[in-house]
Amino acid sequence: MxxxxxxxxxxxxxxxxxxxxxxxxxxxxxxxxxxxxxxxxxxxxxxxxxxxxxxxxxxxxxxxxxxxxxxxxxxxxxxxxxxxxxxxxxxxxxxLESVRSHWGIENSQHWKLDVSFNEDASKIHERTAAKNVATVRRCCFNAHSLSARFPKESMKTRIELAGLNDEYRTELIREHSFF
Incomplete structure (x- = not known):
C-alpha cells in the first residue's frame, strides 16, 4: 500500500x-x-x-x-x-475541474485520431510498437493541421492526398513535421 x-x-x-x-x-x-x-x-x-x-x-x-x-x-x-x-x-x-478538463482534451484528441487514422482498429498490440506508432500518428496529425494546403478538405482526405501527392508529402515533412 x-x-x-x-x-x-x-x-x-x-x-x-x-x-x-x-x-x-x-x-x-x-x-x-x-x-x-x-x-x-x-x-x-x-x-x-x-x-x-x-x-x-x-x-x-x-x-x-x-x-x-x-x-x-x-x-x-x-x-x-x-x-x-x-x-x-x-x-x-x-x-476536480482540472482532472475533468484534462480528460476532456484527451478524449477529444483520441476521437480525432480514431476518425482520421482508424486508431481503434489497429492490430498493433506490442506495447512499445503501439506507443511508437501512436507518436508518429500524432506528429502526422499535427503536421496536417498546421498545413495551409487543402484547407477545406477533411483530415482523412488530407492524409490520403499526402499518400498520392509527392509535393504535398514533402511539404509536410520539411515544413510541419517534428522529426
Missing amino acids: SEIERVFTKHMEDHPKDPEPSESDVFSETEEKSRNRYEHRRCWVFDDILAIDPDQEWAKLTQFAVIQRDRRIGSQQTTELHYYIMSREMSAKSV
Whole structure:
C-alpha cells in the first residue's frame, strides 16, 4: 500500500462522513447524468506532505489529492480511486475541474485520431510498437493541421492526398513535421 493510500484509508476511518462541499476547500464532489450513465466524483485534498514524504525528497510537493469515481452505466457499477500529487496548492473543487478538463482534451484528441487514422482498429498490440506508432500518428496529425494546403478538405482526405501527392508529402515533412 502506498503512503497516499495509507493516509487516505486512515482519513476515511477517522472521518466517515464527508464535510459539506460548500464549506470546505479540502473536499468537493460533482455528479453527472446523461442517458444511461451516472458518475459521482468525490475529491479530498491533503496538505500533510510529511505523511507521504517524510524525507522531503520532493522539494516542490505542496499537496496530494484522492478522487473517487463511482460510475454506473446501465446496470454496471464501478468505483475507482485516483491519486494525485501537486506542486501548487489547489482547492478540491479546482482539482476536480482540472482532472475533468484534462480528460476532456484527451478524449477529444483520441476521437480525432480514431476518425482520421482508424486508431481503434489497429492490430498493433506490442506495447512499445503501439506507443511508437501512436507518436508518429500524432506528429502526422499535427503536421496536417498546421498545413495551409487543402484547407477545406477533411483530415482523412488530407492524409490520403499526402499518400498520392509527392509535393504535398514533402511539404509536410520539411515544413510541419517534428522529426
